[in-house]
Amino acid sequence: MSLKLSILDQSPVSEGQSAEEALKNTVELAQSAEKWGYTRFWVSEHHDTYSLAGSSPEVLLAYLAAKTEHIRVGSGGVMLPHYSPYKVAENFRVLEGLAPGRIDLGVGRAPGGMPRATIALNKSRTRNVDDYPEKVEELLQYLYDDLPETNPLYGLKASPMVKTVPELWMLGSSPASAVLAAKMGLPYNFALFINGEGGVSFMNHYINNFTPSNYLEKPKNMVAVFAICAETDEEAERVASSIDLSMIMLEQGMESKGTPSPEKAISYRYSPFELKRIQENRKRMIVGNPNKIKQKLEELSELYQTDEIMLVSITYDFQDKLKSYALIADEML
Incomplete structure (x- = not known):
């Protein structure tokens, strides 16, 4: 089985770097990924943070599609509970019209930020994750012009009327997302880089309980994992020390101005915990x-029964990130 590789980039900001530089790096990485032979390039949605500049995947995707030629570009993902499915459908139909056959619409139910960002995004209403399945169904109906006659909005179209449809992916790091993807007959991407426990069982459930739909006949799945590659194990560990410290700082609510340097991470005095x-x-x-x-x-690939893996990399030095993805491509693509 030939293994396809893809990339999820969160536009990470390093200490001392600007958000503008981080976004510029994302564009350069997408262009390089296309050259190296990666299958997809996705960008994320995070709010109210110094460390990640990717807050609006729809906007960033339009620019990335214009700056690349054939690689698939997509959202990893749009946090659907915040938004109108109709507007999301229109956004991605515009993208699909601009880059036909190249757009992926990954959706998730996570807030993508701390509670105050959720309040700001849902100013006049309460964010309700319980209606997430209904929102996904509504989004599909708009994307495929499939509103039932019983719907009060029957006949409503999501503009523009494009000839192709973005590929909708269900994203998740919990069993609930796997259950929903299987029930609705949609592609599923498990976020191993977010949750290191239980993923294999979640994926097994998805595959074994998949219900064929109008959108997909058989299971289609991916797993997304953090990856840091260098010419030697020692150098890879040095580069990865930055994300080790970043995770500790995030978990403990320490103030962060971006990804710390390996030097800062190596000199940090870690407690046993x-x-x-x-x-x-x-x-x-x-x-x-x-x-x-x-x-x-x-x-x-064997554990998750998939022929495609999505890689996520956060490094202090952007050149280390480029080198990591290039080395992996040289070895595997």
Whole structure:
């Protein structure tokens, strides 16, 4: 089985770097990913944070589509409970019209930020995750012009009237997302980089309980994992130390002005608890030389019964990130 590789980029901001530089790096990475042979390039939605500049995937995707030629570009993902499914459908129909056959619409139910961002995004109403399945169904109806006659809005069209449809992906890090994706007959991407526990069982449920739909005849699945590659294991560990410290800072609510340098991470005095947290967080990551990364990715492919893996990388030095993805591509693509 030939393994396809894709990229999710969160437009991370390093200490001392501007958000403008981070967004510019995302564009350069997308162009490089296309050249190297990656299948998809997705961008994320995060709010109210110094560390991640990707807050509006729809806007960023339009620019990325214009700056690339054939790689699929998509959202990883749009946090649907915040938004009108009708407006999301129109946004992505515009994108599909601009880049036909190249747009992925990944959706999730997470807030994408702290509670105050959720309040700001839902100013006049309460964000209700319980209606997420209904919102996904409504989004599909608009994308496929499939509103039932019983719907009071029957006949409503999501503009523009384009010839192709964005590929809708269900994203998640919990069993609920796997259950919903299987029930609705949609592609499913498990976020191993967010949750290091239970993913294999979630994916097994999705595959074993998949219900064929008008959108998909058989299961289509991916797994997304943090990956840091360098020419040697030692160098990969040095680069990865930045994200080790970043995760500790996030978990403990420490103030962050972006991804710390390896030098800062290496000199940090970790408590025994923090060292255990790093060990636990490494379940979400693969770190090493190209051959080790290849072996780990092939193992993940078998475990998750998938022919496509999405890689996520956060480094202090953007050149380290470029080198990581280039080395993996040289080894596997």
